[in-house]
Amino acid sequence: MSAKRRMPAIxxxxxxxxxxxxxxxxxxxxxxxxxxVELSFFMGNxxxxxxxxxxxxxAFEAANPDIxxxxxSSGPSGAEGDNLTKTKLATGEMADLFWYNSGSLFQALNxxxxxxxxxxEPWVDSLNESYVQTVxxxxxxYGAPAGTATGGGVFYYIPDYEELGLSVxxxxxxxxxxxxxxxxxxxxxxIQSYADTWTSQIFVLADYFxxxxxxxxxxxxxxxxxxxxxxxxxxxxxxxxLQDVHEAGFLNQDFASATFDDALRKVxxxxxxxxxxxxxxxSTIADLYPDTVDDIGFFALPGDGANGLTVWMPPAIYAxxxxxxxxxxxxxxxxxxxxxxxxxxxxxxGVSGPYLVDGCTIPDDVPRAVADMLPxxxxxxxxxxxxxxxxxxxxxxxxxITVEVGSGIRSAADGAALYDEDVKKQAQQLGLPGW
Amino acid sequence: xxxxxxxxxxxxxxxxxxxxxxxxxxxxGRIRANxxxxxxxYLPAAIIYTILFLVPTVASFYFSLTRxxxxxxEFIGFQNFIQFxxxxxxxxxxxxxxxxxxxxxxxxxxxxxxLAVLLTSEIVGRGYLRAVVFFPVLVSTIGVGFTFKVLxxxxxxxxxxxxxxxxxEGPGWLTDPSLALISVALVDIWKGVGxxxxxxxxxIVAIPREYYEAAKVDGAGxxxxxxxxxxxxxxxxxxxxxxxxxxxxxxxxxxxxxMTRGGPGFTSDVIASVIYKQYQAGFYGLxxxxxxxxxxxxxxxxxxxxxxxxxxxVEL
Numbered sequence: 001m002s003a004k005r006r007m008p009a010i011x012x013x014x015x016x017x018x019x020x021x022x023x024x025x026x027x028x029x030x031x032x033x034x035x036x037v038e039l040s041f042f043m044g045n046x047x048x049x050x051x052x053x054x055x056x057x058x059a060f061e062a063a064n065p066d067i068x069x070x071x072x073s074s075g076p077s078g079a080e081g082d083n084l085t086k087t088k089l090a091t092g093e094m095a096d097l098f099w100y101n102s103g104s105l106f107q108a109l110n111x112x113x114x115x116x117x118x119x120x121e122p123w124v125d126s127l128n129e130s131y132v133q134t135v136x137x138x139x140x141x142y143g144a145p146a147g148t149a150t151g152g153g154v155f156y157y158i159p160d161y162e163e164l165g166l167s168v169x170x171x172x173x174x175x176x177x178x179x180x181x182x183x184x185x186x187x188x189x190x191i192q193s194y195a196d197t198w199t200s201q202i203f204v205l206a207d208y209f210x211x212x213x214x215x216x217x218x219x220x221x222x223x224x225x226x227x228x229x230x231x232x233x234x235x236x237x238x239x240x241x242l243q244d245v246h247e248a249g250f251l252n253q254d255f256a257s258a259t260f261d262d263a264l265r266k267v268x269x270x271x272x273x274x275x276x277x278x279x280x281x282x283s284t285i286a287d288l289y290p291d292t293v294d295d296i297g298f299f300a301l302p303g304d305g306a307n308g309l310t311v312w313m314p315p316a317i318y319a320x321x322x323x324x325x326x327x328x329x330x331x332x333x334x335x336x337x338x339x340x341x342x343x344x345x346x347x348x349x350g351v352s353g354p355y356l357v358d359g360c361t362i363p364d365d366v367p368r369a370v371a372d373m374l375p376x377x378x379x380x381x382x383x384x385x386x387x388x389x390x391x392x393x394x395x396x397x398x399x400x401i402t403v404e405v406g407s408g409i410r411s412a413a414d415g416a417a418l419y420d421e422d423v424k425k426q427a428q429q430l431g432l433p434g435w
Numbered sequence: 436x437x438x439x440x441x442x443x444x445x446x447x448x449x450x451x452x453x454x455x456x457x458x459x460x461x462x463x464g465r466i467r468a469n470x471x472x473x474x475x476x477y478l479p480a481a482i483i484y485t486i487l488f489l490v491p492t493v494a495s496f497y498f499s500l501t502r503x504x505x506x507x508x509e510f511i512g513f514q515n516f517i518q519f520x521x522x523x524x525x526x527x528x529x530x531x532x533x534x535x536x537x538x539x540x541x542x543x544x545x546x547x548x549x550l551a552v553l554l555t556s557e558i559v560g561r562g563y564l565r566a567v568v569f570f571p572v573l574v575s576t577i578g579v580g581f582t583f584k585v586l587x588x589x590x591x592x593x594x595x596x597x598x599x600x601x602x603x604e605g606p607g608w609l610t611d612p613s614l615a616l617i618s619v620a621l622v623d624i625w626k627g628v629g630x631x632x633x634x635x636x637x638x639i640v641a642i643p644r645e646y647y648e649a650a651k652v653d654g655a656g657x658x659x660x661x662x663x664x665x666x667x668x669x670x671x672x673x674x675x676x677x678x679x680x681x682x683x684x685x686x687x688x689x690x691x692x693x694m695t696r697g698g699p700g701f702t703s704d705v706i707a708s709v710i711y712k713q714y715q716a717g718f719y720g721l722x723x724x725x726x727x728x729x730x731x732x733x734x735x736x737x738x739x740x741x742x743x744x745x746x747x748x749v750e751l
Contacts, residue, residue: 079715086717090506108717110506194610194699254590256610256699396716397524404700409612418523425518429502429718431509 037328039069042088043099044077048283048349049315052147053099055348056317060335067328069097078198079396082108089114089320096323097332099146102134102316106143107392108430115142116319116326123337128356134313134389143316144336147345148353148362150279151373152206152310152386153300158368160187160273161297168299170307172241179250182273189250191272192406193263197399200406202276203245203301204238204398209310209384210303211235219390225427225434229416237304239412239419242405256407268292276301278312279352282369286350298369300376308382309373313389314356353377392430395422499724504717515724524701524709531616532705535691536684538620539627543680544673546624547631552665554632555639565636569629576626580693583622584609587694609695612702619694619703623687631676638672639665674744678737685733706732 043053050073057069072095075081082105088094089109100106109115117140118124124132124141135143154175161167161178164185169175179189193199211218214234221227229235245251252258252272260281267275268289279298286293300309317336319329335341342360345351351362352370354377366374375381388394398419405415427435499516502509519525554565571579586593587608595605608618646664655663666673688707691697697704697712704712706729713722 082717083715110504113506197696197698256607257589396718397712400698400700403698404702407612407699409700409702421521421523425718425721426716429504429720 036065037067037325039067039097039323039325039328039332040095041069041071041097041099042075042095043071043073044075044081045073046077048280049099049146051349052345053317055344056146056336056341059340059344059347060332063335063340064331067331069332085109092322094320094322096325096329097317097319099315099317100143102131102143102145102313103386103389104392104394105388106135106316107137111137111142111318112139114321115140116321116323116329118142118144118319118330118333121330121334123334126358127337130385130389131313131356134385135316135318143318144333144341145314145356146317146336147280147314147349148351148355149314149377150312150353151298151300151376151383152202152278152312153276153298153373155267155275155277155281155369156297156299157267157270157273158295158297159270168297169302170299172237172302172304175302176244176248179245179248179274183248183250188252188266188272189274190245191252191258191263191266191275192245192255193258193260194256194403194407195258195262196260197403199260199263199277200242200402201399202278203242203406204402205386205388206276206278206301206310207238207241207303208387209300209308209382210237210305211387212384213303213306213308213382219387222387223391223393223427223432225424225432228420229423230413230420234304236412236416239402239405239416242402242415243408243412246406246408264288267296270295279369279373280312282352282367283349285369286367294368296367296369298372306382308384309376310386311353311383312386393423393426393432395419395426397422495723496727498720499727500720502720503723504719511720515720516728518721519724519728522709524704525706527701528704528706528709531703532685532687532707535616535620535623535687535705536681538617539623539684539687540677540680542620542624543628543631544676546628547676548635548666548669548673550628550632551635551639552661555636568632571626572629574626576689577693579622579626580690584694587618610699612699615695615699615703619691622694623684623690626690627680627683631680634672634676634679635669638669642668677744678741681740682733682737685736686729 041053041057043049050071053071053073057071061068075084085094085098085100086109088098094114100109119136119141121141123144127145131145131149132141135141135145156168160182164181166178166181167174169178182189211232211234215221215227218227218235227235229239246255252266254262258266263272263275263277264281264285265288266272268285269292282293282296282298285296300307317333319326319333323329337357339357339359342355342357346363351366353373354362362370376383401410401415401419401422404410405412410418424435498508500510500512502511502515522528550568554561554568558564587595589595589605589607589610592605592608594608598605606614609615642664646668647660650660650664686707687705688711691703691705691708692711695703697708706725710722710725710729713725
């Protein structure tokens with residue numbers, strides 16, 4: 001009987017707790033006049049990115065003693081991180097500052113409503129024009145570049161190349177011939193790491209330079225729904241290459257269970273020769289395998305025509321629209337997009353490509369793979385931004401599809417057609433015209 | 436609870452007490468007096484149930500007909516459902532879900548019953564063995580998933596290294612597209628069979644000893660006892676295990692997500708993981724429609740099965 005009588009009391013206690021919790025949400029924050037302002041900063045726990053942010057914050061706080069920045073780097077990365085970022089922004093729970101991708105993922109944040117507009121800040125003019133587009137909507141500019149541009153291509157283990165007398169390939173045929181020679185010499189020609197599914201996309205995404213070389217307006221037509229991967233043999237080449245390297249038996253034996261970290265270990269120690277990846281990985285290699293980092297070279301993903309590099313724009317640091325300290329937040333972004341900011345990032349993690357801010361320089365003693373990448377940006381070299389920086393649409397299932405094509409579960413043509421469906425859903429969700 | 440119908444079967448039910456049925460005046464006061472609590476006692480539970488269960492359920496039926504973001508809603512009729520059924524992964528997801536549910540619930544019944552018979556017999560260390568069998572149920576599913584993911588690594592995993600000692604080349608448990616789903620189902624069985632065993636043990640213990648004694652007098656052996664007494668009389672427990680493990684299998688998600696994330700590619704995707712991926716991608720309307728479909732499918736399977744199993748139970 002006593003148990004029954006206790007029931008309402010427990011319910012009451014529950015309701016009271018709930019009410020307390022709700023009122024707790026309303027409070028908090030608080031402003032300060034003349035005292036040190038504290039800004040909150042949220043980001044996902046990607047090691048190199050966190051180190052970059054810590055370096056920026058330390059240098060900024062040293063120069064601005066009236067502002068402190070509290071970094072929360074406990075967020076998840078990848079698709080779970082996208083989810084959390086969108087939810088935090090939509091519910092007004094986002095920190096004053098946060099770190100997030102530029103390009104198509106940024107477009108999905110509904111920036112005009114959720115982010116602080118920087119269009120009128122003088123520092124925006126010092127940014128690389130093609131970068132500004134990746135952090136802008138029709139109504140505003142929102143982010144400052146956190147890091148350097150990176151390239152998508154292939155890391156290679158130089159001692160293997162020297163041993164077999166191979167030269168850096170500029171077409172897919174030469175690349176395939178090199179792989180054949182490596183395979184004949186008993187080496188793992190191409191490393192893949194499908195346990196981390198995102199790493200499987202490089203053959204498709206880094207092939208965009210070659211697509212654009214054939215049709216400079218491909219991105220616009222793609223956004224308008226006029227071209228598809230499955231109908232365009234040039235665009236489908238990326239999927240075909242994935243299928244080819246698997247069928248030819250070039251892959252490492254454990255391609256299905258290897259992780260990103262395993263793959264870096266393999267290429268750094270010469271257990272495999274080629275690893276298709278973005279150059280940002282070089283900072284991790286330099287960190288973990290400092291002795292062999294200069295044995296690793298880099299070349300742009302070869303295609304069938306002109307040879308050039310597909311470039312990934314750096315992520316950005318953004319300020320939330322409902323921050324209570326917009327002036328201080330803008331000052332931090334201004335610092336990020338300044339020469340001092342670039343130097344702070346170089347000190348923290350080194351560079352994996354050129355900066356996109358006027359006046360920023362990179363040190364002379366960069367790792368070999370980065371040095372290999374720079375000529376593409378100089379006179380006579382050619383680059384193209386990756387498709388995700390030219391079009392707001394990127395299908396979310398690409399990494400599963402590329403794993404299937406790259407493991408022989410699905411054919412390249414099937415994979416490309418499936419990805420077109422995926423892209424269609426994304427375009428509809430974004431409310432684009434013509435879908 | 437349903438056990439009583441079996442255990443009380445041999446006893447003659449007492450005649451129903453004859454209740455004087457006076458013409459009951461339909462007075463609201465009188466009805467209220469019959470209730471153990473005043474009406475407003477139910478209010479807190481009703482409010483919580485309405486806010487947390489009824490409103491979201493009704494709302495999800497509406498939102499499944501829209502393309503929504505966290506900022507705006509666009510009504511698009513049944514387009515989400517059409518799109519969902521056109522998903523190439525969905526057909527595979529459906530097949531996988533049924534295969535997974537059938538394998539796990541079937542194995543849990545067979546293995547659970549066998550273990551229950553063993554653990555209710557007079558064996559050494561019975562208490563210890565019971566604890567061991569039940570232990571995996573208590574461990575976090577995600578923890579189990581990650582542990583087995585490491586154990587099942589095709590090259591460095593303990594399972595294949597052990598097999599290699601005997602000269603057997605183990606398969607890629609989680610990386611072979613034709614094997615990944617089965618491997619996860621095996622882990623699910625390992626984790627869930629303890630609960631099935633527990634339910635079966637309760638059922639077996641509740642069978643009156645007299646039956647076995649009578650059978651012994653008639654000269655029945657152990658095998659005959661098992662098929663003619665244990666299996667029929669433990670049916671209420673069997674039904675509970677089937678229903679629980681089938682529902683669990685149909686909406687399974689956490690173990691699959693922890694071990695393969697539906698991979699390699701889409702080969703071990705089930706309905707729940709397809710829905711989760713749609714949500715993660717920001718296709719909120721589509722994933723809401725997926726949840727409505729999942730709800731309808733689970734109801735359409737479980738409800739008739741439940742009625743059918745219970746009817747068999749009554750016929751007994």
